[in-house]
Amino acid sequence: MTRRAVARALVYLSLIAATLVVLLPLGVVLLTSLKTENETANGSGALTLPHDLLNFHNYVTAFRDGGMLTAFGNTAFILVVSVGGTVLIGSMTAYAIDRFTFRFRKLVIALFLVAALVPGVTTQVATFQIVHSLGMFDTRWAPIALYMGTDIVSIYIFLQFVRSIPISLDEAARLDGANAFTIYRKIIFPLLKPAIATVVIVKGIAVYNDFYIPFLYMPSQDLGVISTSLFRFKGPYAAHWETISAGAVLVILPTLIVFLALQKYIYNGFMRGATR
């Protein structure tokens, strides 16, 4: 074998190894979720196949007793409202900053910029007091307000796009008598579609997966989102790995489906989203 062929083989070997490292833990959980209580209890080993590959009993238990229906409902509500809010707020901010010259414009920009440097986790102790004093603690509005209020990344993404919309479009509309709100609503917002798609994807996945904020701000059982509801499995099902696994698969599955369906957009979205 030539040196080049050896190098090529090593490259493939490393990729296969990485694939195994990623897929093995997930695959084992999928197998476990299909096992019966006896099978997990008698220690037959994690890598053995379940007797019945179509045993969905654990999924029923996890879905019903784990309150997953409420959890998906709460998550969907918070997701829709806060992602919608983020799109509106981000695009309005970007429009105002890019298309107007006004006093304190530089200061406003600086305020948004500096906020991007402050990691949300560090201020949570004090944020908690504010959320509490606004009467939003233990309601679905606490996470919604926090998700909408701190998203600098989406403002940045919108700004990039607003900038690329030719200003002559605004001018033409202005000559036709359109005011700033009409221009925003009829010209800017519709042209922001690619940016909106990006923000919806990045923000949507972040909200769907977030644990910290709902965990701190919505302790009530019936306000559980999928993260916190799944986290609660730890108590009652402590030794029932087949149920916990089913719960985990239930939470991962929607992500997998969305990922497979929108792969291209998701890659693009994350490349834009993480480059603040």
Next chain:
Amino acid sequence: MAHAHTHTPAHRTEQTNSEAVKPVSKRVAPAPAPRRARTWRLLTPWLFLLAPLALLITFTYAPIANMVAYSFTDWDGVSPELHYTGAENYTEIFTREDLFQVFWVSGYYLVASVIQIVAALYFATILSFSIRFRNFFKGVLFFPSLVNGVAIGFVFLYFFQDGGTFDTVLGLFGYHTDHAWLGTPASANVSLAGVSIWRYLGMNFVLFLGAIQSIPGELYEAAELDGAGRWHQFRYIILPGIKPVLTLTVILSVSGSLSAFEIPYIMTGGATGTETFVIQTVKLAFQFNKTGLASAAAVVLLLIILLVTWVQRRLVPDDRVDLV
């Protein structure tokens, strides 16, 4: 960064923007506008900024200000009583060994992020060249970064169990053990840091991949004609080409390592020496009602992260930061 190269056109539009605005306002209002119309025009941008600024101040700046104020008090977060204690909380953080030891735990995550960046760079480089099943490998490597943190925590709790998957796999390679991977501080922290590599590698990988793909292809062709091998192409084309993303990743990794929370909290709850800075702060504030002390801890973390950011900006000046 993926759009580092879009910078020049952006500047151009900015210029045409300011040039174009003036004649327009002249055209729209040739005669001195009535006072009401003028006030209206001055107000317009602020109407758009009303909600965003209100949220920004309420949920970012007010908390920071309050947090600094709390950090000098002994407030418990509930009672109306609150005493000014000076720098006492800060002295406590830096002198009480049990409070300070969380910083050593960050070390595990820092080492993990170095491994993660190197691995992500390696995979991004090899997958940017033509390779069979490229999209499959891309998807597999990236997918974990989309998965719910609690689910990941449970997946790996099961994985690291006594006689669990990890032990079984090691058994296949002839290394038979029945080890409690989360049972001693060192092995628990190594395991948790490993999980965080598993979780975040794909994100860095995709960022690097995007940056590498934005390097013009002719550069490789030219290099190949000059007889440069893969290593030289990496060293002299890819590495300089993705420098902005690389530095951004480094700083995000440092602040991420310092503020590690989800994985250790979900998997061990901070037991067996795996307590991180954020877990400790959350416990101080919400379990032991030591809001003052917790605020001081948060201020320390914030200062460290801002310091790291500042140092990085000084070392690698990056013009991309300007928002407009």
